[in-house]
Amino acid sequence: MENNIIYIPPVKDCSIVDIEANMAVHINCCFTNQNVFRISNTVKAEELPLLTYDYKFNKWRTGRYIGKLYFKYEGKKYCFEVIPRFGNTAIIHLLEEIFNIKLAQSQSSNKLKSNVQNELIKKLISIIWVKQLSKANVHGLPxxxxxxxxxxxxxxxxxxxxxxxxxxxxxxxxxxxxxxxxxDPIIIAILSKAYKILCKHYFLSQNMLTESAKEVINSTTSFNSSTLTENQYQHIKYGSMYAIYKSIVDFSWQIIKRKKNNIIQEENKETNDALFLDMAEIWENYLMTILKKRYAIDGWKVYSQKFNIYKQQKYKRGLIPDIIIEKDNNVVVFDAKYKNMSSHRNDYDRSDFFQIHTYGSFLESQNKKIIGLGLLYPLHERFDEDVLKNNFSNTLFGESVNKSWFKVDGIQLTESLEDLVIQKEAFLSRFQKNLS
Structure with a gap:
């Protein structure tokens, strides 16, 4: 299949792309949100196109997904690739934090240059699965x-x-x-089926397996995984000793679901292969993870929750703040936004501001004491100390009568792992001062 494929020059996520209009429309037709591999169940999947038209620049723009789409257009084979705008190191660091694992960065970076279909993302998924399975097998099989x-x-x-x-x-x-x-036969059957899919389609090899992972896999051979259903997955019950297995089972089910989606998509002769990661999902999970690690030990609860409003009306809605940090009824609310933020006036999105202030007002109506609100972005290098200071307000709406603060902040993502860790600690240090 690699023969005669035309590789369109890779483009970065959330960036302008120079592409012919008819091909852009065709790419969107070939792409579906089922091509996006979800790393968790915490972020709501949205029906978003791969490309949108930016009327301000009269150009097409990539969105928040990274990955490769192999498709046919006017009788020829093409590959359209979206790469992370902050580089491979940043993405690998984010995934390491989320899953509390160590990935082989040099090997992963080199694989980005390979033309094998979606090899990097598939290998990352395999490595994450193995590491998660090894961590789960602390007390033996569930x-x-x-x-x-x-x-x-x-x-x-x-x-x-x-x-x-x-x-x-x-x-x-x-x-x-x-x-x-x-x-538990259902859990083992799900793990077994995911393992077989990873070996066949995700470049998982025996030398990637840890001894702990091998122990679980060797125990799955006698379980039938051919008749698994969504209902069986949804009704799994985890005892307290085996609750650690939930994350790897959820991850395995995502692998199984994607395989089912692929079978359906293979009937579409215009699309050959497609696999993407949602950077907005990764960014939100990353922020939630580092804030939990830092503040859970001090008694702060870091969580996300859906609040139903206007329950009796036809226009009932749900409010879902990305990150709530709470202790003794004191609350900080953050919304994670994976968008361009370079301190340019146009980067400050009007709807984002209205959204986060709505969350704050609602929680205040629930008798919570709002310490502060904020929007968190991956930041560009031009975000210096002066910009950060100007992005902080001691009071909401800039009014002296309100004692809650508001900030636009985030973490500067870089290709250098050392610099990235420094930027993460700088963000946490700034927030600690706000919290104090």
Missing amino acids: KNKIKREYKSLSVKGRIDVRKSILPLFNESLIVSNRIEKQV
């Missing part, structure tokens, strides 16, 4: 309780008097029940 019935001369567990009357009279046997633990 088990659940089942009730077994025995008919024998001896008692195992509790005697079932009612069921024992007839066997005792006819067969001299006693019926007894005992609660036992068995390996």
Whole structure:
């Protein structure tokens, strides 16, 4: 399939792209949001196109997705690739923080240059899956309780008097029940199916597996994964000891769902392969992760929650602040925005400001004390100390009667891992001062 493919020069996410209008429309027709691999269930999937038309510049613009789309157009094969505007190192660092793992950065960076279909993203997904599975297998395979019935001369567990009357009279046997633990067949079947898909389609090889991962995989061979359903997945129950398995099971189900979506899309002769990551989802999960790591130990609850408003009206809606930080009824609310933010006047989006202030007003109506509100962006290098100071207001709306602060802030993402860590710590330090 790699033969005779025309590779359109890669373009960065959230950037202007010079592309012919008919091809841009065709790319959007080939792309669906089912081509986006979701790393979590926390961020709502939105039906967004791969390209939008920017009427201000009279150009097409890429959105928040990164990845590759292989498609056919006017009888020829093409590859359209969107790369991260902040570089590979930044994306790998964000994923490492989210999943608390270590990825091989040099190898991953080199793979970006490969023309194999979506090799980088697929290998990253495989590595994340292996690391997550290894972390989950702390207490062994996940088990659940089942009730077994025995008919024998001896008692195992509790005697079932009612069921024992007839066997005792006819067969001299006693019926007894005992609660036992068995390996959860649905969880293991999901892990088994995801593993097979990763080996076949995501470049997962045996030398990438840890000993802990091998232990789980070797135990899945006897489980049937061909009849798994969404209902079975949704009704999995995790005991406290095996709650750590939820994240890897959710991740595995995303892999299985994408495989099902691919089978449907293969019927479309215009599209050959497509796989993308949602940078808005990664950015939000990253911010949530680093804030939890820093403030959960001090008793702060860091979470996101949906609030239903106007419940009895036809225009009922849901408010979903991205990040709420709360302690003793004191609240800070952040909204994570993966958009261009270079301190230019046009970068400050009007709707974003209205949205975050609406969240603050609602939580205040719920008798929460609002310490501050903020919009968090991945920042460009031109964001210096003076710009940051000008982006902070001691009061909401700039009015002296309100004691809550408002800020536009974020983290400067760079190609240098060392600089990126410094920028992350600088952001947390600024927020600590606001919190104090």
